[in-house]
Amino acid sequence: EADIYQTPRYLVIGTGKKITLECSQTMGHDKMYWYQQDPGMELHLIHYSYGVNSTEKGDLSSESTVSRIRTEHFPLTLESARPSHTSQYLCASSVYTNEQFFGPGTRLTVL
Amino acid sequence: KQEVTQIPAALSVPEGENLVLNCSFTDSAIYNLQWFRQDPGKGLTSLLLIQSSQREQTSGRLNASLDKSSGRSTLYIAASQPGDSATYLCAVEPGNTGKLIFGQGTTLQVKP
Numbered sequence: 001e002a003d004i005y006q007t008p009r010y011l012v013i014g015t016g017k018k019i020t021l022e023c024s025q026t027m028g029h030d031k032m033y034w035y036q037q038d039p040g041m042e043l044h045l046i047h048y049s050y051g052v053n054s055t056e057k058g059d060l061s062s063e064s065t066v067s068r069i070r071t072e073h074f075p076l077t078l079e080s081a082r083p084s085h086t087s088q089y090l091c092a093s094s095v096y097t098n099e100q101f102f103g104p105g106t107r108l109t110v111l
Numbered sequence: 112k113q114e115v116t117q118i119p120a121a122l123s124v125p126e127g128e129n130l131v132l133n134c135s136f137t138d139s140a141i142y143n144l145q146w147f148r149q150d151p152g153k154g155l156t157s158l159l160l161i162q163s164s165q166r167e168q169t170s171g172r173l174n175a176s177l178d179k180s181s182g183r184s185t186l187y188i189a190a191s192q193p194g195d196s197a198t199y200l201c202a203v204e205p206g207n208t209g210k211l212i213f214g215q216g217t218t219l220q221v222k223p
Binding site: 006031033041042043044045048050058059090092094097098099100101102103104105107 | 115142143145147152153154155156157160162200202204207209210211212213214215216
């Protein structure tokens with residue numbers, strides 16, 4: 001099982017602020033993912049990466065951006081937070097079988 | 112477009128019962144299927160991964176089956192316990208991309 005970490009776990013922030021959600025994993029997995037989950041709704045893929053310097057947008061359009069400078073680190077940034085960005089953001093990484101392991105999530109509230 | 116449906120949306124059973132959760136998908140051309148558990152406000156815990164060439168996988172009291180031709184998977188939980196109370200999510204990977212498509216989940220409550 002992968003060790004995957006997300007910080008902060010909870011964030012309440014005002015409109016217009018720039019935020020970065022951190023995700024790191026210690027298993028050396030090449031593939032990493034960001035999902036967005038609204039309350040009571042299914043998860044939707046917003047970004048993914050197959051390795052260093054590789055990033056792609058997922059199926060759900062998102063105003064966030066990601067970077068992958070190191071294998072273990074896959075941060076997500078919102079340049080100007082809005083109330084519509086309020087959601088839970090989940091980070092995952094996968095082994096060669098593509099079995100995905102998730103972090104605990106960041107619950108973001110934008111006022 | 113691949114769609115994943117889970118029925119029922121919610122289920123309440125007394126402790127000790129065996130139960131089956133259902134997952135269906137519209138496109139049978141999948142690479143693998145994964146079952147997860149999610150506790151309220153938490154991340155997802157991987158339960159079982161079934162690759163497209165497999166018919167079932169077992170882990171403890173859990174057994175997951177896959178029938179690609181009919182676009183169905185079931186998660187069987189034996190001798191349910193209150194600690195099994197959670198939302199169970201099914202996700203399919205359409206190709207060898209790692210990109211998962213999730214169902215909305217089945218919320219299970221096991222009463223003592």
